[in-house]
Amino acid sequence: MSIWTQRHVTVVVSGGIASYKALILIRSLMKQGAVVRVAMTAHAAEFVTPLTFQTLTQQPVVLDEFTTTDPTHVVHVELADWTDVMVLVPATANLIAKVANGIADDAATTTILATTAPKFVVPAMNSHMYANPATQRNLQQLTADGLHVLTPATGMLAEGYVGQGRLPEPDVILAWLTDQLIQQSADLPLAHRHVVVTAGGTREALDPVRYISNRSSGKMGYALAQVAREMGADVTLISATTNLTAPVGVTVVPVSSAAELLAAVTDVFATTDILIMAAAVSDYRPVDSASQKIKKPADHADLNLQLTETPDILKVLAVRKQNQYMIGFAAETQDLLVNANRKLTSKKLDLLVANDVSQPGVGFNGDTNQVTLLRPNQEPVTTALATKTAIARIVLETAIADGANKQA
Ligand SMILES: Cc1cc2nc3c(=O)[nH]c(=O)nc-3n(C[C@H](O)[C@H](O)[C@H](O)COP(=O)(O)O)c2cc1C
The missing domain is CATH 3.40.50.10300 (CoaB-like)
Incomplete structure (x- = not known):
């Protein structure tokens, strides 16, 4: 048993260079006992295929609900209601901007808007995009709206220079999510x-x-x-x-x-x-603990410790x-x-x-x-x-x- 056992986790993947790391996080969440479903943006699908997420999670991936042939479900509402915990990872500057402004123009953002589950945001982007006042304003808005935001790591970026904006390693993200969940569980x-x-x-x-x-x-x-x-x-x-x-x-x-x-x-x-x-x-x-390093005696006599x-x-x-x-x-x-x-x-x-x-x-x-x-x-x-x-x-x-x- 872990705090993740049988928890319904929806991972929303957006289109950044770190999208592949969402796979590693999902594996770890599943190992902890979570049931994971994925919603991804069209740009995320340019980085990692929905098939990879679908195979890993053994669940259908929500990508484009307007082409669904199943008339019995409104896909984003069904997924939103199913969700116990939602994790946006990696969250692009674009996704953050949309969520901060209540925009719902694809399956991923509509699901985010439709769920009442606690939401955790893991931004990852170029350091200048992260430092941009618009992004900072949007992140503050997310916090004000009750979403939980993880500060990105500082290190070598995909662009080849050092800056703040890297996705923290998946084990760091999992530890953060776990601790957030513990803080919210009074039972x-x-x-x-x-x-x-x-x-x-x-x-x-x-x-x-x-x-x-x-x-x-x-x-x-x-x-x-x-x-x-x-x-x-x-x-x-x-x-x-x-x-x-x-x-x-x-x-x-x-x-x-x-x-x-x-x-x-x-x-x-x-x-x-x-x-x-x-x-x-x-x-x-x-x-006695000597205040100076004990030296070998000149006569090589045994040293006795008391x-x-x-x-x-x-x-x-x-x-x-x-x-x-x-x-x-x-x-x-x-x-x-x-x-x-x-x-x-x-x-x-x-x-x-x-x-x-x-x-x-x-x-x-x-x-x-x-x-x-x-x-x-x-x-x-x-x-x-x-x-x-x-x-x-x-x-x-x-x-x-x-x-x-x-x-x-
Ligand atoms: C190669 C490449 C890497 C990118 N990496 C990032 C990234 O790490 N973070 C980010 O916010 N945007 C990144 N972008 C830009 C986003 O893909 C772009 O803003 C896109 O509109 C995001 O769409 P989405 O938020 O719907 O997935 C990257 C674009 C390209 C072409």
Whole structure:
């Protein structure tokens, strides 16, 4: 299930050099579960054939309704009424001008005028066309009329020079659309809930250039943040250093060490409804962090590091816990259930997600995971090996089944 599942999306394609990118966006929308139909302008059909869109969507394309032989339907009204979400992509300067002025002189613009569905506009054009006062005026009019407009990207244009007007990449458009849809959906299970997720492996500095860390990639935490956002939550992602891109619509708090992570979680704990501690927090840190780079001693003697325990974050929070639903993670290489159960009880957790990281495809770094979910006084549940996104969904659905989204 995603926010797109079974959603009727009408993509209106107009005639720009980026028309082909609408195909990639449509594929992504369909992958997310949307049912997509296309209306295109005659000029768009000069760039990409209706047959391509028709084959991809497995739906008839609306292009020229005046030559239709079906007497039972008024094509644009039927499509307009069918639509849950309308996306104009790419939106040419011409299409924007028409929509801003209520012009309906072909099937595409008539369908736009006839639908009451929310409309999302993704402009793409030459930078001078975009900067033209007429285009800017028309875009402002669209916003004033309640349409949602994505700002074009700046970069190399088809004309061979750099400027603002490029169609953002399809994954950026999809992320924007998804976030817009989430903002408009009050009935999502985690709407108005504050979910805090920690992610990644903390770094404990030895000196200005070296640190002790672990193999955590942050992928599980980022997947949890994304799915919580898709379920409507206000998400704070407290992230140790990773190579990942944060999901759109999520507030990111970057941290490095365990101490910084504790401070960041403490800051938001009072307003937290669900806390998910997916970060791999270092258990130990060097007693001294040198202010200058540690040099090799002249006599090549061994270097001894003295380590001291970092704060036990869950233990600190367990004392302050009020109505927060707390989810911990336990990565183990042996005695999974014994160790995990101990952690569940001692940290007063509501849910513990345990994984045996010695198994192939499980835990750190990869895109898949297999976990056992432990809750107080309940039988453990072991999932199948699945993507981290799928596991994230199971974790959050389990929390919701426990009423985590209902707590005051
Ligand atoms: C090769 C070529 C590329 C074009 N690219 C764009 C573009 O990226 N954005 C745009 O607004 N217009 C672009 N145009 C101009 C539009 O095709 C033209 O304004 C047309 O009337 C738009 O019709 P439509 O909005 O009904 O599809 C391009 C024209 C040509 C010939």
